[in-house]
Amino acid sequence: MSSRSTEPIYVVYDGACPFCAHYVRLLRLREAAGELYLVDARAPETSAGVVNQLSAAGYDINLGMALVRGNRIAHGDECIHELALMSTTSSAFNRVNAWIFRSPARAKVLYPVLRVGRNVALRVLGISKIQSGEHR
Incomplete structure (x- = not known):
């Protein structure tokens, strides 16, 4: 019996943020995670x-990445924590990421720092x- 998820998983991130885009490119998730889609929130044709599901549920993508599996949503520090639990240890990046963010407490403390970095990068890049309404 496979432990592979039967529901698709969507990881929603800001593709214009160099940190967010680089993070999702580097992240290697276990095959057991199942069908996974990386979704750039700035690409309305695919996102x-x-x-809109995130927005209707009260989540602001500007406040954090999101992991959506069916009706379950993990946002911000919860998202990064779940991604760490699903990641492999195939690279140095993944090993460090897993060590840091597999702890919900560390994820909760460090995620706001990552969000500040995103906001500064976006501001510097103009x-x-x-x-929120650009996808309707």
């Missing part, structure tokens, strides 16, 4: 449904935040 509208899941971004990129506006994602508008």
